[in-house]
Amino acid sequence: GDSVTQMEGPVTLSEEAFLTINCTYTATGYPSLFWYVQYPGEGLQLLLKATKADDKGSNKGFEATYRKETTSFHLEKGSVQVSDSAVYFCALSHGGSQGNLIFGKGTKLSVKP
């Protein structure tokens, strides 16, 4: 069945460091790919998405490119801030539906001043 694999955390970075969180997927067909973020004490929020190969999703300085050849959707940010500390989830769905999402296990990011 479909699955999402994320790099293990936690990830600890200093402020202004470069961030990469790896995400690979296994799926039939052409899924849509998402990154969600969960700040402490809050619900999941959609960070960015891509619906077809070579699409780049971007938001709040984060970006990820849908790579069909490597079945990957790595999250990157050029300069992280303390306020980016959260748990990040990679997810996929079929048909564009965001109601039936398959999530990775999540990667906890801590950014130190």
Added chain:
Amino acid sequence: ETGVTQSPTHLIKTRGQQVTLRCSSQSGHNTVSWYQQALGQGPQFIFQYYREEENGRGNFPPRFSGLQFPNYSSELNVNALELDDSALYLCASSLGLNTEAFFGQGTRLTVV
């Protein structure tokens, strides 16, 4: 415009009991999905409701059941609770099947 609200925020139940969790979807949203998030894991899809009909189900036993009301609010019922049912239960609503899902803060269920 209020967001997705879930109740209660926390509860503790005894093994074998039944529990009902509630979700009020965001205004105008006709689609609700439920997820179970065990500690240290990503959310797992339980089922989705679209305009009061079940529209997909994940790999959960029949003792997990749901309902969506005419106002599009929803309930998740779990019978014969097991210790492994302890988790954060998340509800997400959306305007339709292919639009952004907005998540509530979840209900933390502990089964003892």
